[in-house]
Amino acid sequence: MTMPSTEQMAALLEAATSARERAYAPYSHFAVGAALLGTDGKTYTGCNVENASYGLTLCAERAAVVAAVAAGCRSFVALALVADTGMEKIVTPCGACRQVLAEFAPGLTVVCANIGGQSATYRLGDLLPHRFDLE
DSSP states (O other): OOOOOOHHHHHHHHHHHHHTTTTTOOOTOOEEEEEEETTOOOOEEEEOOOOOSSSGGBOOHHHHHHHHHHHTTOEEEEEEEEOOOTTOOOOOOEEEEHHHHHHHOOEEEEEEEETTTTEEEEEEESTTTTTOOOO
């Protein structure tokens, strides 16, 4: 899998930032946005959508995967994740999101950023070294 360009990553971060602004997080007040770059060259976004029954909450990363699959894309190059953590911290995808992403793109480039502009880049395989796989 090819590494995304600097321009592609900047565009993904911008798309994730915009998606974060649409998050529905009335309980945690923790807004998250995600943007996936498909191998088709298109960007698919998602935001977290909470529910009073927390187990029904949908993470931004999985929302982006669902949007991509619904549009016919099942292969991804990169993910940008932007969370509402200020300058203190950068968050990475949760375990469930890592597993879902690994189903479609085990070699995915993942850039995680906070609203203060700090970021870190990972490979999904480093974040989830022993993914569940039936093969």
